[in-house]
Amino acid sequence: MHQIEKIKMSDNLCRSALLLMLFIAILIMNRQVSGEQLAAGGKGTEPCVREGCHKEHPLKSGKMPRETLVSSPLNIAIFIYENADELDIFGPREVFGIARIMSSSGGGIFLVAETAEPVTLAGGTKVIPDYAFDNAPKPDIFIVPGGTGSSKQAENPKVTKYISNTAKNSRWIVGVCTGSILLAEAGPAKGKQTTTHHLQLDKMRKINGVENVREGVRYVQDGNLVTSAGVSAGIDLSLWLTEQVYGADVSDKVKSIIEYYPDQTVKVAPIVKTGKKMPVDPVCGMEVDEKTVIKVEKDGNAYYFCCEACKQKFLEK
Numbered sequence: 544m545h546q547i548e549k550i551k552m553s554d555n556l557c558r559s560a561l562l563l564m565l566f567i568a569i570l571i572m573n574r575q576v577s578g579e580q581l582a583a584g585g586k587g588t589e590p591c592v593r594e595g596c597h598k599e600h601p602l603k604s605g606k607m608p609r610e611t612l613v614s615s616p617l618n619i620a621i622f623i624y625e626n627a628d629e630l631d632i633f634g635p636r637e638v639f640g641i642a643r644i645m646s647s648s649g650g651g652i653f654l655v656a657e658t659a660e661p662v663t664l665a666g667g668t669k670v671i672p673d674y675a676f677d678n679a680p681k682p683d684i685f686i687v688p689g690g691t692g693s694s695k696q697a698e699n700p701k702v703t704k705y706i707s708n709t710a711k712n713s714r715w716i717v718g719v720c721t722g723s724i725l726l727a728e729a730g731p732a733k734g735k736q737t738t739t740h741h742l743q744l745d746k747m748r749k750i751n752g753v754e755n756v757r758e759g760v761r762y763v764q765d766g767n768l769v770t771s772a773g774v775s776a777g778i779d780l781s782l783w784l785t786e787q788v789y790g791a792d793v794s795d796k797v798k799s800i801i802e803y804y805p806d807q808t809v810k811v812a813p814i815v816k817t818g819k820k821m822p823v824d825p826v827c828g829m830e831v832d833e834k835t836v837i838k839v840e841k842d843g844n845a846y847y848f849c850c851e852a853c854k855q856k857f858l859e860k
Contacts, residue, residue: 615648616648616649616650616651617643617648617650617683617684617714617788618650618651618652618653618680618681618682618683618684619639619643619650619651619652619653619682619683619684619685619686620652620653620654620655620674620679620680620682620684620685620686620709621635621636621652621653621654621655621686621688622655622656622685622686622687622688622705622706622709622722623654623655623656623662623664623670623672623688624656624657624662624690624692624693624696624702625662625663625664625692625695626663626664626665626690626691626692626695627662627664627665627688627689627690627692627693628664628665628666628688628689628690628691628720628774629664629665629666629668630774630775630777630778631688631689631690631719631720631722631774631777632654632664632670632688634719634774634775634777634778634781635686635688635717635719635777635778635780635781636652637778637801638778638781638782638785638797638801639652639684639781639785640652641796641797641800641801642785642788642789642793642794642797645789645793645796645797645800646789646790646793648789650683651680653673653674653679653680653682654670654672654673654674655672655673655674655675655676655679656672656674656675656676657675657676657699657701657702657705658672658675658676659671659672659674659675660672664690665690665691665692676701676705679709681709681712681713682709682713683713683714683715684713684714684715684717684784684788685709685710685713685715685716685717686717686719686722687706687716687717687718687719687722687723687725687726688719688720688722688777689718689719689720689721689722689723689724689725689739689740689773689774690720690721693721693722693724693725694721694724696725697724697725697728697729702725702729703725703728703729703730704729706725706726706729706730706731707729707730707731710726710729710730710731711731713767714767715767715769715784715788716731716767716768716769717768717769717770717771717780717781717784718732718737718739718768718769718770718771719770719771719774719776719777719780720739720740720771720772720773720774720776720777721739721740721743721773722770723737723738723739723747723770723771724739724743724746724747724750726768726770727747727750727752727753728750730752731768732753732768732770733750733751733752733753733754734752734754735754735755735765735766735768736754736755736756736757736763736765737753737755737756737757737763737765737768737770738756738757738758738760738762738763738770738771738772739756739770739772739773740772740773740774741758741772741773742773744756744758760772761776761779761780762776762779762780762783764783769783769784778803782794782797782798782803785797822847823847824847824848824853825846825848825853825857826848826853826854826856826857837851837854839854839857839858841858
């Protein structure tokens with residue numbers, strides 16, 4: 544009899560332990576969901592634009608996209624056209640395609656052309672688009688490649704209208720190589736810092752409304768617009784954006800799978816909106832404006848920080 548009571552007591556203890564473990568697991572899951580909700584719609588973070596810095600800093604404005612770790616499926620559209628460059632298209636397509644699989648985030652990657660007819664690219668590759676302008680889904684990430692055919696596309700009002708309208712509804716707008724010129728002609732790149740193929744920098748600067756074209760950099764981020772230098776620089780841009788959207792772990796896996804390890808000293812150009820020399824955040828090295836950023840007086844010296852995270856790290860030293 545006593546043995547039966549001991550067995551019943553043991554069973555009750557096991558059930559209690561299992562219930563406790565289940566309760567703890569639910570609490571952990573809820574904390575993870577809350578973190579994802581913050582990244583998707585709370586104050587969130589934004590990428591540091593210092594060369595070589597891959598840190599996320601608290602968001603300072605409402606202009607940056609919210610996701611730093613994907614919590615919902617993303618659609619990625621790549622505009623294709625006659626004589627677009629193959630690598631401008633399939634470099635980013637490869638990076639984001641693998642990232643989507645590695646993150647298990649779902650969503651789709653599709654090619655969009657003016658019509659549903661096959662498109663012949665600059666190297667002779669024939670590609671069948673997934674959608675035409677009139678039936679393409681709205682993307683979260685919109686990629687415009689360059690190529691020898693970009694000048695002709697810039698003169699096509701149907702193309703510039705599609706680019707303008709699609710960019711307005713996209714979380715990220717990407718211009719690869721002379722795709723940046725298409726974005727400038729269509730409007731989304733006007734008034735922002737950009738870059739393009741080094742042989743087309745002067746052409747970019749002559750476009751009405753284009754203000755600050757950077758040279759000697761692989762890619763430039765200004766708000767939700769990211770533009771790259773020529774051809775292979777689109778892969779560097781895509782890996783950077785993969786890290787912002789899917790996280791550093793996914794970005795590292797993509798680099799390993801495609802065996803691409805770019806020069807770590809060449810990164811996104813810092814955004815500088817004035818011509819004067821600006822102070823530098825002593826933690827991340829980002830150039831900052833002393834009129835708008837966080838200032839700390841310490842040991843008789845003034846220090847300026849791009850965000851609270853950098854300030855706290857400095858003060859903890």
